[in-house]
Amino acid sequence: MRVSEQKKQANRQNAQKSTGPKTEEGKQTVSQNGVKHGLYTHALILNSPNLKEDQTEYLNLVLDLEKELTPEGVLENTLVRTIANCIWRSRRVTLAETAQIERQLEGIDSDVRIHIGLSSYIDQTDEEPSPEYMERLRKTCIGKNAIPCENIATNLLRYELRLNRELSRALKTLYRIQYHRKAKEAEGEKENSLKMSDQSQIPYNPKRDNPLWDIK
Numbered sequence: 001m002r003v004s005e006q007k008k009q010a011n012r013q014n015a016q017k018s019t020g021p022k023t024e025e026g027k028q029t030v031s032q033n034g035v036k037h038g039l040y041t042h043a044l045i046l047n048s049p050n051l052k053e054d055q056t057e058y059l060n061l062v063l064d065l066e067k068e069l070t071p072e073g074v075l076e077n078t079l080v081r082t083i084a085n086c087i088w089r090s091r092r093v094t095l096a097e098t099a100q101i102e103r104q105l106e107g108i109d110s111d112v113r114i115h116i117g118l119s120s121y122i123d124q125t126d127e128e129p130s131p132e133y134m135e136r137l138r139k140t141c142i143g144k145n146a147i148p149c150e151n152i153a154t155n156l157l158r159y160e161l162r163l164n165r166e167l168s169r170a171l172k173t174l175y176r177i178q179y180h181r182k183a184k185e186a187e188g189e190k191e192n193s194l195k196m197s198d199q200s201q202i203p204y205n206p207k208r209d210n211p212l213w214d215i216k
Helices: 002-017 024-033 055-071 073-107 108-123 133-142 148-200
Strands: none
Touching: 055 073, 073 133, 073 148
16 A cells, blocks of 8 residues: 555656646547547537537536536446437537527528418408418418428438437446446455455455345
């Protein structure tokens, strides 16, 4: 334990001496590394003139998931990153859906005028429609455009389902790996407790020596 503390202290001192990359190339490399194992880069975060996503918000999402899912090791952290990416990208589906609906609603007045023109042509009349009729027609047009048009809705749904499948698969895999890891750790704790019991000549008692082990 003493050696471990000495190593920790040495690591802290070395970290304080580090000032990061000096060259522009080095800084660019670090910025593209992002978080762990190169799985996240700024390519994930949109930064166009029309849509700027918040990198800090994404990192907070990752931290919250790590706190909740408590991953250990490269593989578990990779799966948590995959989950975070799916959640982040799924938010764009909602954004895209809202943007499409707003775009459709911008043309409501034009739709109403077209409908009135067609009705007048079919009925061969120049009579102005009543305000009540105009209000009902406007509400009908709004209702029809309150969801994305068919081709857009189909693409959004397909993309959302793909993300949901990917998220579900990553989450199930993570839980399965964690279950086996914890079972293996519990087995190791049991063996250590048995060895200690043999050395001390005291019979092994799971509830006393390892109350967290006896999980079926």
